[in-house]
Amino acid sequence: MENISNPKETLITLIDIHKNYTRGSETIDVLKGVNLSICKGDFAAFMGPSGSGKTTLLNLLGGLDVPSKGQILIENEDIARMPEKKLTDWRARHVGFIFQLYNLIPVMTAFQNVELPLLLTRLSKKERRRHVETALAIVGLADRMSHYPRQLSGGQEQRVAIARAIVTDPTFLLCDEPTGDLDRKSANEILDLLTRLVNEHEKTVLMVTHDPLAANQAKVRFHLEKGELAHFDGGAA
Amino acid sequence: MAIPIMYNIRSIKGRFSSAIVAVLSIAGVVAVLVAILAMSRGFRETLVASGSPLNAILLRGGANSEMESSIELSQVRIIADDPSVARDLSGRPLYSAETVVIASLPLKSTGTDANVQIRGVSRDAMTVRDNIRIVSGRLFTPGLSEIVVGRNAQASYKGFDLGKTLRFGGRDWTVVGVFDAGGSAFDSESWCDVRVLNQAYKRPDTLFQSMTVRLTAPSALTALKKTIGTDPRLTVSAKSEIAYYEDQSGMVTTLINVIGFLVAGVMGIGAVFGALNTMYSAVSSRTREIATLRAIGFSGGHVVVSFMIESMLIALLGGLAGSLIILPVNGFTASTINWQTFSHMSFAFSVTPGILISGIVFSLILGLIGGLFPAIRAARTPIATALREL
Numbered sequence: 109m110e111n112i113s114n115p116k117e118t119l120i121t122l123i124d125i126h127k128n129y130t131r132g133s134e135t136i137d138v139l140k141g142v143n144l145s146i147c148k149g150d151f152a153a154f155m156g157p158s159g160s161g162k163t164t165l166l167n168l169l170g171g172l173d174v175p176s177k178g179q180i181l182i183e184n185e186d187i188a189r190m191p192e193k194k195l196t197d198w199r200a201r202h203v204g205f206i207f208q209l210y211n212l213i214p215v216m217t218a219f220q221n222v223e224l225p226l227l228l229t230r231l232s233k234k235e236r237r238r239h240v241e242t243a244l245a246i247v248g249l250a251d252r253m254s255h256y257p258r259q260l261s262g263g264q265e266q267r268v269a270i271a272r273a274i275v276t277d278p279t280f281l282l283c284d285e286p287t288g289d290l291d292r293k294s295a296n297e298i299l300d301l302l303t304r305l306v307n308e309h310e311k312t313v314l315m316v317t318h319d320p321l322a323a324n325q326a327k328v329r330f331h332l333e334k335g336e337l338a339h340f341d342g343g344a345a
Numbered sequence: 346m347a348i349p350i351m352y353n354i355r356s357i358k359g360r361f362s363s364a365i366v367a368v369l370s371i372a373g374v375v376a377v378l379v380a381i382l383a384m385s386r387g388f389r390e391t392l393v394a395s396g397s398p399l400n401a402i403l404l405r406g407g408a409n410s411e412m413e414s415s416i417e418l419s420q421v422r423i424i425a426d427d428p429s430v431a432r433d434l435s436g437r438p439l440y441s442a443e444t445v446v447i448a449s450l451p452l453k454s455t456g457t458d459a460n461v462q463i464r465g466v467s468r469d470a471m472t473v474r475d476n477i478r479i480v481s482g483r484l485f486t487p488g489l490s491e492i493v494v495g496r497n498a499q500a501s502y503k504g505f506d507l508g509k510t511l512r513f514g515g516r517d518w519t520v521v522g523v524f525d526a527g528g529s530a531f532d533s534e535s536w537c538d539v540r541v542l543n544q545a546y547k548r549p550d551t552l553f554q555s556m557t558v559r560l561t562a563p564s565a566l567t568a569l570k571k572t573i574g575t576d577p578r579l580t581v582s583a584k585s586e587i588a589y590y591e592d593q594s595g596m597v598t599t600l601i602n603v604i605g606f607l608v609a610g611v612m613g614i615g616a617v618f619g620a621l622n623t624m625y626s627a628v629s630s631r632t633r634e635i636a637t638l639r640a641i642g643f644s645g646g647h648v649v650v651s652f653m654i655e656s657m658l659i660a661l662l663g664g665l666a667g668s669l670i671i672l673p674v675n676g677f678t679a680s681t682i683n684w685q686t687f688s689h690m691s692f693a694f695s696v697t698p699g700i701l702i703s704g705i706v707f708s709l710i711l712g713l714i715g716g717l718f719p720a721i722r723a724a725r726t727p728i729a730t731a732l733r734e735l
Contacts, residue, residue, distance in 0.1 A: 163733075164729075167728075167729040170640070172640055172728045172729045172732070173727075173728075173729040192645075193644065196639070196642060196643075196644045196645075197642065199640065199641075199642050200641065200642025201642075205637075205640050205641065207637070207732065209633075211633060211634070211637040211732070213352060213634055213637070213638075214359070214634075215352060215355035215356050215358075215359050216351075216352065216355070220349070220351070224638070224641055225641050225642060227346040227347075227348075227349065228346065228641075228642045228643065272641075284732075
């Protein structure tokens with residue numbers, strides 16, 4: 109198992125994770141015995157060529173998919189064996205998702221998009237408003253609350269998506285190519301924001317990226333090749 | 346808390362060109378259903394309005410309608426003497442012994458012959474049926490070949506104009522008056538002296554087909570029935586006039602309702618496919634949105650409910666549109682054969698709030714059926730796969 113030389117508390121542990129798909133009579137092994145651990149407060153990047161299993165790994169970590177074999181221990185709870193209903197509730201409490209194409213609901217304003225995850229909580233309308241305003245203020249969009257996604261730039265849309273991901277104060281954030289659809293300037297702003305969330309708000313961020321510049325912002329980098337963890341780099345870029 | 350309904354409302358608005366197909370097809374079904382129910386309701390109301398709670402109708406025992414009934418004068422007299430029958434100020438019992446015949450007369454609209462019901466009535470008929478009044482001319486003179494015609498009969502048939510003479514039953518009849526029966530079935534009839542009608546049709550003077558009596562109170566019907574049951578000379582049966590006309594409307598309204606629901610059902614199948622198409626298209630175009638909602642933590646159940654609500658909102662729009670389209674038929678007058686009397690009867694379509702609610706409930710059922718499978722598909726799509734959809 110690859111261990112991160114970090115004195116912090118371990119948040120995520122993957123033990124011998126396999127994931128395969130069956131296409132007709134053919135079985136495709138996407139992940140082949142991945143072992144890794146990530147600590148609280150880490151900013152980890154997963155890199156690798158297309159088809160190396162990065163997004164599959166991210167989906168498994170987010171409880172969007174289940175492994176064919178192995179354990180996914182998050183705060184010592186194995187999510188790989190959770191029933192679907194429990195897994196859905198677990199996702200709502202513990203994971204904040206950030207997608208490459210932002211995945212905002214186009215017919216909802218920035219405020220309403222950010223409020224969505226809070227609708228699954230017991231918070232009152234007033235408390236929800238306070239949380240949404242705080243999240244949007246953190247991403248610097250307090251003045252764009254009533255804007256629809258189509259009225260925002262790509263970078264602003266991704267910041268709304270980040271606000272939606274952090275509004276419930278989840279255990280960790282999963283980012284799938286968060287800068288993949290942005291120009292360099294906007295991409296840097298998003299990476300700075302993610303770094304700030306780690307440094308100032310003690311968030312744990314796991315990011316899949318093709319972009320070496322984005323990966324350099326992370327504290328640790330995992331390299332995947334053909335479904336296996338080739339190496340990791342825990343030093344500063 | 347569920348996915349906000351505002352998401353569905355705005356999504357429908359955002360892709361209204363797709364939703365309009367389902368809205369229009371459901372509107373068509375609801376319009377047809379409401380029209381047919383309004384027709385059935387109007388027919389029934391017209392017949393039921395002919396009855397009064399204070400009146401009882403007597404027919405030969407076992408007879409279901411006047412057409413198959415006969416009552417002898419001797420029995421009419423016994424019943425008229427019963428204390429349950431109301432009397433006028435001079436103490437005379439209020440009743441009308443009646444005969445009905447069918448005459449074939451040309452319709453104004455097509456020129457073809459149609460059956461009109463001619464009712465021979467006793468002199469107190471207008472007192473017994475106090476909702477009927479002469480609106481022009483006068484009442485027929487007893488003993489003369491004169492008739493008064495209902496407003497709808499006058500509007501429907503040629504030769505019913507005031508002062509005109511027409512021929513049926515082997516003699517000429519003069520139209521001396523027009524009466525208004527308050528939208529009841531009597532409006533489609535013509536009335537004359539029962540004795541003259543019996544003579545014209547060569548029927549015995551002492552034989553009638555029905556007898557309508559004014560009761561001292563609605564509850565007096567029980568006493569009248571008791572008299573009939575205990576007096577061996579009487580072979581008649583008594584019924585509240587309202588119940589009688591309700592029964593009369595049963596066959597035609599059932600027929601209209603069955604045909605109506607069959608037509609609406611067949612059209613409804615088409616509309617369900619319209620709704621299915623719209624909702625499958627909605628699910629397909631929003632695959633990534635749905636997956637995002639699932640990833641955030643909304644369950645498959647939340648997604649099913651949300652898409653069902655969306656489908657039912659579309660159906661509700663269709664239901665409301667269909668109801669609005671068909672609302673102007675309220676009060677529209679049509680005529681049909683009354684299969685109990687084999688004569689034409691005019692009636693007005695009656696679009697009631699209850700019928701509109703039925704139409705809207707039907708549209709919601711169509712929306713429910715049309716939305717169910719697309720909603721289940723939306724909830725079952727694997728999240729990880731769906732998130733990659735563009």
